[in-house]
Amino acid sequence: MEPVQSKAAQGRVADAPNRHWVYRVLPRAIWPYAQLARWDRPIGWQLLLWPCWWSAALAASAYPRPGDPLLSLLPAPLYLVLFLIGAIAMRGAGCTYNDIVDQDIDNQVERTSSRPLPSGQTTRRRAWLFLVLQALVGLAVLLQFNSFAILLGVCSLAIVAVYPFMKRITNWPQLFLGLAFSWGALMGWAVEFGDLDGPAIMLYIGSILWVIGYDTIYAHQDKEDDAIVGVRSTARLFGDNTKAWLAGLYGGTLICFAIAFASAQAPVVALAGLIAAGAHMARQIAVLDIDDPDQCLRLFRSNNQVGWLIFLGLIGGALWVTLKPLV
Secondary structure: OEEOOOOOEEEEEEOOOOOHHHHOOOOOHHHHHHHHOOOOOOOHHHHHHHHHHHHHHHHHHOOOOOOOOHHOOOOOHHHHHHHHHHHHHHHHHHHHHHHHHHHHHHOOOOOOOOOOOOOOOHHHHHHHHHHHHHHHHHHHHHHHOOHHHHHHHHHHHHHHHHHHHHHOOOOHHHHHHHHOOOOOHHHHHHHHHHOHHHHHHHHHHHHHHHHHHHHHHHHOOOHHHHHHHOOHHHHHHHHHHHHHHHHHHHHHHHHHHHHHHHHHOOHHHHHHHHHHHHHHHHHHHOOOOOOOOHHHHHHHOOOHHHHHHHHHHHHHHHHHHHHHHHH
């Protein structure tokens, strides 16, 4: 789906995706809030969701025994749905908060100057109210879990609160994004077991490295504008050495995930998903052109496929344990 180059006059942000349901279904008065929540850009909540689903699937299939019933090794559908709703709500709340904090910066960057706040399509007060509504949806989801998971989920808000300011004071804002976006790697395990253990910690660390990698690719879109306005990023820090850094980050991701799988005694078949994901990551690095913004965006979005590969590998492992005695 090709982005529209300039739709500010029609109530859309400059790089809004064309023919999206948001602009075909929702009344025009709702568009600014859909844009604040990034409903027209699902890749954000998808990338936030994957650590949740990985963790839920890993926890469900942890420490399996041959002949275990299949349903006991698969993540509960209710938990997957709750994580989906929570990811959409909290990603929207996080983006709204980020836009409130970054209004002055967004006004100076060509790609973001037509967002609802800098373009005057809505007010800060209304944006704050919309943020609260989304946060309440996230809270309603969180309250469906055990007390440990609820407390753990609340703790993530501290990282979310400081993240927008990191680009002003450190070259590693992507690290703080990773801390926030990977929190689901802890949540799925906590919901299943009511505590945290080694597999969840290693999954969390690996996910952080993955987020730093894919968001570095994303940040290369804005590096010239970022340099002008003084915004820092790993894209600017790594520069021409980005591919080498990505190899280390993605390689570390796969190692951490493999350790997590081994610690949880996940079926060896689950490693097929990691191998496929590793091949996908290697391709990203091989073809990356850091001076091609459109390609950077495509490669960034392709990490949704990484999420699917790892998740389906875990589901395949559960199937293998169940069906193996029948073979």
